[in-house]
Amino acid sequence: MSGDLKPDIRRQTLVGLNSFISGIGEKPFRAKQLYEWLWKKGARRFSEMTNLPAGLRTRFEESFSFPSATLAQEQQSGDGTVKVAFLLHDGLRVEGVLIPAGGRTTACISSQVGCPLGCSFCATGTLGFTRNLTRGEIFDQVFILNELSQEKVHVPLSNIVYMGMGEPMLNYQEVVASVERLTAADGAGISPQRITLSTVGIPKMIRQLADDGVKAHLALSLHAATNEKRDQIMPVNKRFPLEEVIAALKYYHQKTKKRFTLEYVMLGNVNDSEKDARDLALFCKNFPVKINLIEYNAVEGSGYSPATETRVQAFVSTLERKNLVVNVRKSRGKDIDAACGQLVGRS
Secondary structure, eight states, X not given: OOSSSSOBGGGOOHHHHHHHHHHTTOOTHHHHHHHHHHHTSOOOSGGGOTTSOHHHHHHHHHHOBOOOEEEEEEEEOTTXXXXXXXXXXXXXXXXXXXXXXXXXXXXXXOXXXXXXXXXXXXXXXXXXXXXEOOHHHHHHHHHHHHHHHHHHTSSOOOEEEEOSSSOGGGGHHHHHHHHHHHHSTTXXXXXXXXXXXXXXXXXXXXXXXHHHTXXXXXXXEOSOSSHHHHHHHOTHXXXXXXXXXXXHHHHHHHHHOOOEEEEEEXXXXXXXXXXXXXXXXXXXXXXOEEEEEEEOOOOTTSOOOBOOHHHHHHHHHHHHHTTOEEEEEOOOOGGGTOSTTOOSSOO
């Protein structure tokens, strides 16, 4: 949240803005103009709202804060991936990634400054947690990365994944509010089918997603299919063991009828054996899923290495013999520390 005591303009509903506008004696259509600047045109400061009278913009400045994210730095990989540093109103930074592939582009965005979970294979976890992002700051990342996509690849964003810094389910209200604004007809108008929320598995919030009818796809960052192994690499599993996660996922599927994705980073000689694959297949018996196997990207000091191609292929074969849908995801942007698990604010 902003340190400013004034209310955040992007926490105001259209009804609330209408009330404010009428209260200061302005014409009612000004509220709709303001709302369009906030959520359709992606304005990040009042001065950009050029069809509003200067005096009214000044009144907004006096009455509301406008915490936003701005483009601070970009770095391009040899494979076309672009890592972006976003500067926040309080001087903090988060990172996002634009990933072009086959005429499509995906925006990987952050939901928190840092991350409180400390997964042992992830660079972001070494930062610790500073604060949650606001819905507006999350929205800004998408808007900026969409501009970059059109500038560099000449196509708008195809997909949005909440897989950057932070755990989205620990910033539930702001994340869901940002999804609503991204998908609303009076917002960015993006199809919810193109948005994925990734979580390590916070059971209460997985159930809440189902109860709230959030339309975005769900992805579970699993990475090990037994408590013993997951405890070793993901401290959060000691708080939310797999039995609780499975129960929440069953509830989610029962309520939404939607298949979700399992994300599984392949750590060499850690979670990549054929027994690990059989454990994963057993886990998947609980609900319909698709599995993304992700190449591990080196994180300095972690002690981990990528699984070999031979072990990956044996892992895939074991899963496919169980009639599971498996995709092997190759990393993009490794040369600029922009790949999965590498976002740590290093320029």
